[in-house]
Amino acid sequence: MPGFADQYLAAKARQEHLKTPLGRFESSLDFRLDDFQQEACQALQDGHGVLVAAPTGAGKTVVGEFAVFLARTQGTKAFYTTPIKALSNQKYRDLAALHGAENVGLLTGDISINPEAPITVMTTEVLRNMLYAQSDTLDRLGYVVMDEVHYLADRFRGAVWEEVIIHLPDSVSIVSLSATISNAEEFGQWLDTVRGSTRVVVSEHRPVPLWQHVLVGSHLYDLFSDDTTISRAADIVRREGADSLAVNPDLLRATSRRGYGRGKRGPRGSHRPGPSRIRRAPRPVVLREMDGAGLLPAIYFIFSRAACDDAVSQCIDYDLRLTDQRQAQLIRAYIAEATAGVELKDLRVLGFDEWREGLTRGIASHHAGMLPLFKEIVEHLFSEGLVKVVFATETLSLGINMPARSVVLEKLAKFNGEQHVDISPGEYTQLTGRAGRRGIDVEGHAVVLWNEGMDAKSIAGLASRRTYPLYSSFKPTYNMSVNLLSQFGAERTRSILESSFAQFQADRSVVSLAGKIRRQEKALAGYERSMTCHLGDYVEYAELKYALNQLEKKTSRDRKLANRSAAEESLQLLLPGDVVDVPWGKSPGPAVVVAKPELGVSVRVSVVTMSAHLRHVTARDFSGEVEPVSRARVPKHFTGRTPQERRDMSSRVRDALAEQRPPREVSTPRQRTFGTVDRDRDEIQRLRGLVESHPCHGCSEREDHARWFHRWTKLRRETDALRRQVDSRTNTIAQRFEQILRLLEEYGYIRRTTAGAPELAPIGEPLRKLYGERDLLIAQALNAGYFQGLDSAALCAAMTPLIYTGKRDETPFLRTYPADLGGRVGELHGLWSDLTSAERRHRLPETPVPDVGLMWPLYRWARGDSLARSLEGSGLVAGDFVRATKQAIDALDQLGHATGDPHLRAGAEAAIRLIKRGVVVHELDSADPAAYADESGAADAWGGGPWARDGAPPAAEETDDDDRPAGEDPVEEDEDAR
Template sequence: MSTSSGIDDDQRSPAERYAQARQRAAQGRTDLGRFAATLDFELDDFQREACQHLEQGSAVLVAAPTGAGKTIVGEFAIHQALSQGSKAFYTTPIKALSNQKYSELVARYGTEHVGLLTGDTAVNPHAEVVVMTTEVLRNMIYADSSSLTNLAYVVMDEVHYLADRFRGAVWEEVIIHLPERVQLVALSATVSNAEEFGAWLDTVRGSTAVVVSEHRPVPLWQYVMAGSRLYDLFASEVSFDDAAALEDHDDANRLVLNPELAELAEQQQRSHQRSDWGHGNRSRPRGRRGARGRGGPARDGHRNSNREGNRGPDLRVSRPTMVRTLEREGLLPCIDFIFSRAGCDAAVEQCLASGLDLTSPADKRRIAEVVDRAGETLPPQDRDVLGFWGWRDGLLRGFASHHAGLLPPFKEVVEKLFAAGHLKVVFATETLALGINMPARTVVIEKLVKFNGESHQDITAGEYTQLTGRAGRRGIDVEGHAVVLWRPGLNPSAVAGLASRRTYPLNSSFRPTYNMSVNLLAQFGRQRARGILESSFAQFQADRSVVGLAQEVRTREKSLAGYEQSMRCHLGDFTEYARLRKELSDLEKRTSKSRHRARLSAVKDSLNELMVGDIVEIRGGRRLGEAVVVSAAGNPSHPRVGVITQKGQLRRLGIDDLDEPVEPFAGVSLPENLPLKSPTQRKDVAAKMRAAIHEHRPPAGGRRVGASFQYLDDDSDRIEEVRHQLQLHPCHGCSEREDHARWAERWWKLRRETDSLVSKISGRTNTIAKTFDRLIDLLTLYRYIDNGAVTERGHTLRRIYGERDLLASMAIEDGLTDGLGPDELAGLAAMLVYQAKTDNTGGIVRMPTDRLQHVADVVDELWFTLQQDEKAARLEVTPEPNTALVGPMVRWARGHDLTRTLRGAELAAGDFVRWARQVIDVLDQFARIPGHENLARRCEQAKQRVDRGIVAYSSVGTVDS
């Protein structure tokens, strides 16, 4: 591995400069020299070194900070391909980055030489240079596409994305399966284990050079903003490069937190303590010493908003205050990272409400031209529901939000106007940090905590580096600025820790999927497929970790021997006595679990017996009180009953929602097709229930709220037998029995932990291949594989990609698509692709047609059986199908406008468009399944119905520069 130092020419000796001049003269006669001559800047050392390795025939991994210019290496690969008469693919993680790179390459090489493929967009796909999302290339490889012919180079931008838990496996699939002749150019953020990743690439791709640069071309300075004042994060002038260099430096004292920030944190802590004690704080803030922070007078950062004065200085920063402070300091334009879509939109509204206006008349004229041109792509009747006019007003005054819920034309306009310098502040989610060329002078991070899809977690040092990497425009700014906003509970030391660690480990998220498994089996056979999976980066890392685990096992075995010595008893075999005690404890726990299973079985039976109109009382975890059943359980194995509560709320109850069985105590007559869409209809049902309860209410203490059930304790005899053996054992009468027992408990605990480590070592050997074997066994059970060969059902699965690939294939092979019209097929695709951000299973979603209702019910049953089999096979469970998008998608496919389509749906317009593009992708997969010509025809019709209006908008070349 080589590391570039980033030394400037004026720092070299005369002899070094002379040698470099001779080297450049020689390079002028090479392909690299000719490429360098086309640039209007001098190549950095790490760029030149990586290009040289590429020119010499090696694959190359380039790890460098955001904004360092590593994409130049990818562009040299493209130059090589064109000069050699071969082809190059440039892959990116997201469509927006693909679009941007396509535009850059078109400007350089012309439209006739460059193509674009993003799953929903195909422009000149047979060009010599094609930009694409990584999934597109993966699908090409599995389909053995003719487009791979004459392919010489593949550039994988943002390759560290392979750590992404949801999509990262795609990167490894591509790296493993690319033809051997293809040279790989992997471009990564700076990771701490670049050498390990490079060693794996060397294993699977052949000779691979690793080039690491830790130098930021634009120095980055770090601050905390409190009140309306900027405080330097460190006590001395320490840039991003300096902080990282000092992290492991011998003189650790050189990297010191600004004492003012430490004092502010202490003041906040003391004031909160006084507030908790109930004592008022009437003292004035203490004077600051050694002020190094930028900005206004001290009182700006110490305003006391609490009239009683019991909370101390108010250091929180409003968004308008933040913008005014940055404007005063000359630090605009900026990107303010907010880990919330709603927060981004609210920030724009707050700035507009405050009267801020940051644009010049010239800016306003240019913004209006671009915005109005983009507005022409929107149907006039949809502009209000899309919030077009408020969005336009924000842009004219220099503000915008940027997130995944934004419409594609809106998002593109924001990117273009910001890159051109017309916008001053963009409030964005973290997707904007992923390679999109929207650099700013300043980056603001509002919180150091974000939601990762499952829980709120502190951002990592790598994420902090990726976000702040947007600050400082190369060739425009002499320095960049990163600002963290003060919040209650902020720990400045934690901020300093993030700012001084720029690297993070790259860990594989690779896992075999159903689709991957059948494709590997069909192409390579089972044994070779296992070998391919064992060559994954995930297995490479697992194998390396075994050495350390084995050493830990040896250490623990020595401790176990010591514990055995300590628990010896002079009266008898205490090991045997400890075994009896543990057996008794295990039996008692098993008895408790058996009772729990019996209770769940009784709850399930009671739910299955409920009928529409039954009135029950819910005393379980949801504690809904009295409720009337409006839809029966449906699937006996997975009963979920729809009820209306006393408050007119529609809820869906399953086994996990109840603590005890339920039994109706009254009833009401309800129609079979009960309308429940509006609150008024639901309240009518609740009123009928209350009347029925009043009429049938039993005497006090006579209501039955739970079904009785019998519990059979099979272990009771053995429990008594073990208790008797314990009492008769010689060690039972030992005066030191409990001391011995404590050592025995430690022995058992350590023995269990050690056995777990041994199991982990065994499990990490061929873990990926073992998962593949379990997938193959389940696919054999489901008749996708027979005697090791892929069946006709399996060939259907080969064409379907996604989180619910097997479930989608089952729906097709079980005939659920037969007889569905194009709009209903769009609804089925929506059910199979949609993933809600929050749990959306609380209410009942009625399907638009009876056929779709039947399909939804059957798909739900298929999923329930599948996830049970997956759990039994120790496989990751397929996500439950979600019907929340079905209604809007069917309405859109029937030609309704966007306003009517989204009516009653908790879905932003931008999100709907994004999911509609994915629905089109699923329909396209269905249409390409061999042997289903009738389905293919209807899917093509469905695609045409969905791909219209704002959904059909293509961002390529629609907004002029």
């Protein structure tokens, strides 16, 4: 036992510790710090920066809160940055509760609350913009907390994190909070290089143990101890069907109405399972089993928006209820208060009734297509324990505080925008990390639903793997380049870019690449010996054959391209009444043009065929120039909407062809020369002669030599690529900066001083204040007068092609444009075409094509139309529309600050006021749901309860779930959501 002296010294040490900031901070908590929290806080108190990498739910944010406490103690400022606005809003509320609302501010681009407060929560983009603007708000800044710092791997916005880390003053201490990553030491070394002394604190311990399960049929099995049992159960289901594991047939019929778990179609549209396939238990069955096992509340991940909404409908159809009467009353009352400011007609278009019905049963969906207000209500009711299950897409795993006892994964694959791919171990850990609520649950549970083709051991490997490296996505952009050049000059900018984490990782990888090149060079020498031909130089022979093959392919491509170009140009010259012969497509044969050609990404022409069908033809339907073969009269007000109109029109075509009416003379679009094709044809003949006369052409072992040559060629190509990687990874970020400077100089944004140094020209100044994927295109449009002379509603519509990216393979065609903007859109497309040509010349990524899919919806909204009317015919869902509208507000605000024209600035401000209304700005009132029930708990219908007496809640600031461009969610949903 320790003696009295030891006890005295320990007590004295505790007393001394309580006098330190960390001691006072600990004494204010109602729990003890874990070892990793203690270590990180101590390093921060000692004056070091810290990187904390720990699992979701481990309590990393305590370290960030200690940084805020230190700032308060030292009389300096603390900024708390997050990747998404929803997380910023949540952290603002948490810190305001701890330190008082008067001491906490919030900045998220469209929200500004108490911006000069000593504690300010903001999105990382806001801090980046402050640094470039050298804002006075940065004065006395002592600490910056970068929550979810692993977000710097995001390919769209990750570079912002590195910009902030590089540009923050040396006097600022950075607290970086990250999910578990395998290369934390590497990231910490880079932070130590650019920021000075940085301590790396890694913890893989979960405060709440996580149990991994597999659900086969309706039976739950432990993943790590029942591999044989899981496989045996799967065999039973495969052999005898899902009913063999106690799945209710009546339930299968009920849920099949919503299309879930359908097998092959039987007679008369009935559904029956395939004989050898495993059918997952229907979602209501899964929840019923989990509820019985005490595993709720749960987050049920489905990688599809539509499937999330479908799941709620299935549960309602099955009459699944997870709440009691009192909870349902509280939910109804809270929903009524929270949505009191939304118009009834908008609620109808949002599917309010079914959404509310699901919530009162304790069931909800959560995805980026939902109205932000609805998502916030779901989040709040879930955190209060009133909602028991949320069907969610992966966006819910990105930092929003919605912990659950269990997490369900319906599939282990997702659609990434191009194809279905397996989720990574890092994604699996991020998703299942939501299971287990610290201080509430003794353990958390992750449940994977068994699907055909699964293997229990592979699932276990996915669940147990702990290698999730963090890779930089940092690349200079146009906006970043002009800001850096303006502030620091070219030389200092190059050194800043070379200090990025991207360059740090690239330099470290060169050593291993060089070793691989040496090994492959030895193998190449062996291949060369094996393909040696005694008759001649086989490499020379093979290269002649390759050149011949490539030239033949090129000639074929050139011919097709010339024909396509000729068809495109001649289609533009057609007029209503021209009869053309369509060689192939849906309705080949004669057809009459009934409307002027529509110009867009490609030319599209409306025609009526001989079979009286209204079709659209493009250059793909023709093999070359399109020439009219006759003429037919098209009535002035012809629409083609009725069968009779189309029949009359096809009859006119027959008459015109029978009478052999002469076609209208059409001038040739341009004179084409085929000299290049002729020269290629001559070169093909020459190469063919060289191949046939080469000595190796008659070698009896020519096929063996060809196989070795193929291997040699493939390995040489790989080796050359490795050499290029080594070359490109040396100063690669600075090289990209130089390419951008050359392009901007070509456009006049950059000029040279008398000493030859690049500097920003006056025409380039607006680009400094324009952020986004199409930043340079917006600057070009501004300089070209694209926005001039528009009223406020038209200005909103004109902005949309520059900020919107829809979930479609190509830009949609519009027959008409709002406010006669068609001509301007054509000019904008020309600017984009010129820009992408320049980007290809300078080997830079191409700017995304302008997308007109939001023009009509936002124009209608700006003109005061309802949500239903605004979305009519657009294919947009409410959540995407609200998010895109907020991006338009942000872009219009940038435009107002970037332009030097006071009229355009005033127009942008007026445009913002037009669209900043209704569901776009309506936000959740975050009070306790229990406060909305009257004494009798009788708030059981929308429109009743205390809100009917006290009126609507006070107006709240607007929010959004994500700064990401519309259509670029962190997870692209399945095809049924598109």
